[in-house]
Amino acid sequence: MLHKKLKAFPQDFLWGASTSAYQVEGANLEDGKGPSCQDVKEVPEGTSDLTVCADQYHRYKEDIALMAEMGFKAYRFSIAWTRILPQGIGEVNPKGIEYYNNVINECLKYGIEPIVTMFHFDMPAALDEKGSWSNxxxxxxxxxxxxxxxxxxxxxxxxxxxxxxxxxxxxxxxVIGTLHLPEGCTNELKEIYQQNHHMLVAQAKAMALCHEMLPGAKIGPAPNISLVYPASCKPEDILAAQNYNAVRNWLYLDMAVYGVYN
Known part of the structure; x- marks a missing residue:
């Protein structure tokens, strides 16, 4: 369908940008932050580690001011699990709470909507030692x-x-170095999908808790959706595309929306 006339974006459309904590914050072990899987992994020679990154931990005011100057209406950022809970569970780090309070307040000062990603590839190293998502x-x-x-x-x-x-x-x-398999695992694919199941259950419980504690808030998953098209109109190609869409896309959305596996 060719649209010759497009509708204008609504005034409250959330134009913005997205980052993840371990990719931009730096200060990866400062102010009481514990190590995540990203901090303990082996960094290839010639590759920067996470001690500085974009230095947003120290430069968040400058960064958010630039976002405002660019006209951003939203900033999606992730909260580093180990900056809040250095061991993943147990004692809360007040410096971590303070930092994210400052980031949120700075966004609101400029009329930028803070959108929080709860987990972005940074399982606490202490919890990896306890089995990670396999547990x-x-x-x-x-x-x-x-x-x-x-x-x-x-x-x-x-x-x-x-x-x-x-x-x-x-x-x-x-491939991306986030998978932690338990010692003695003999069926990697089965273990990966067991981890996937635990993540889906954890997500569902976090959603239910959000609706309970913050009835005015909105919450959802952030899957990497990319529609798979068949190579031709042959039935086997169409079936292959449907199967891949189920594995690549619909599983994650169906579980979040309907609570069932595709």
């Missing part, structure tokens, strides 16, 4: 993390995203 307790770990965030930031954050690109974590975990 059924990971559901409770994530729910506790969500509760701490809702309690501290929910009065100002109205938009929440649960797990960033969970389908990428599942389909490409070994």
């Amino acid at each position: 059924r307790e990971s559901v409770d770990w994530f729910l506790n993390f969500a509760k701490v965030m809702y309690e501290n930031f929910g009065d100002r954050v109205k938009y929440w995203l649960t797990i960033n690109e969970q389908n990428v974590l599942t389909l490409s975990g070994p």
Whole structure:
């Protein structure tokens, strides 16, 4: 269909940008932050580590002022699990709470809507040692993390995203270095999909808790959706595309929306 006349974007459309904590903050072990899987992994020679990155931890005021100058209406950023809970569970780090309070307040000062991603590829290293997402307790770990965030930031954050690109974590975990398999694992694919299931359950519980604690907030998943087209009109190509869409896309959306596996 050719649209010769396009509707204007609504005034409240959220134009903005997105980052993840470990990719921009730097200060990866400062002010009480514990190590995540990103901090303990082996960095290839000639590649920067996470001590500086874009230095947003120290330059957030400057960065957000630039966003305002560019006309941003929203800033989606992730909260580093170990900056809030250095061991993943247990004691809360007040410096981490303070930092994200400052970021949120700075956004609001310029009329920029803060959109929080709860988990973006940075499982606490201490929880990796306990089995990571393979451990059924990971559901409770994530729910506790969500509760701490809702309690501290929910009065100002109205938009929440649960797990960033969970389908990428599942389909490409070994490639991007986020997959932690338990010792003695003999069936990697089965283990990956068990982890995927735990993430889906954790996400569902975090969504339910959000609606309970923050009834005015909106929450949803952040999967990496990309429609798969058949190579031709042959039935086998159409079936292949449908199968790949189920694995690549619909599984994650169906679970979030309907609570069932595709």
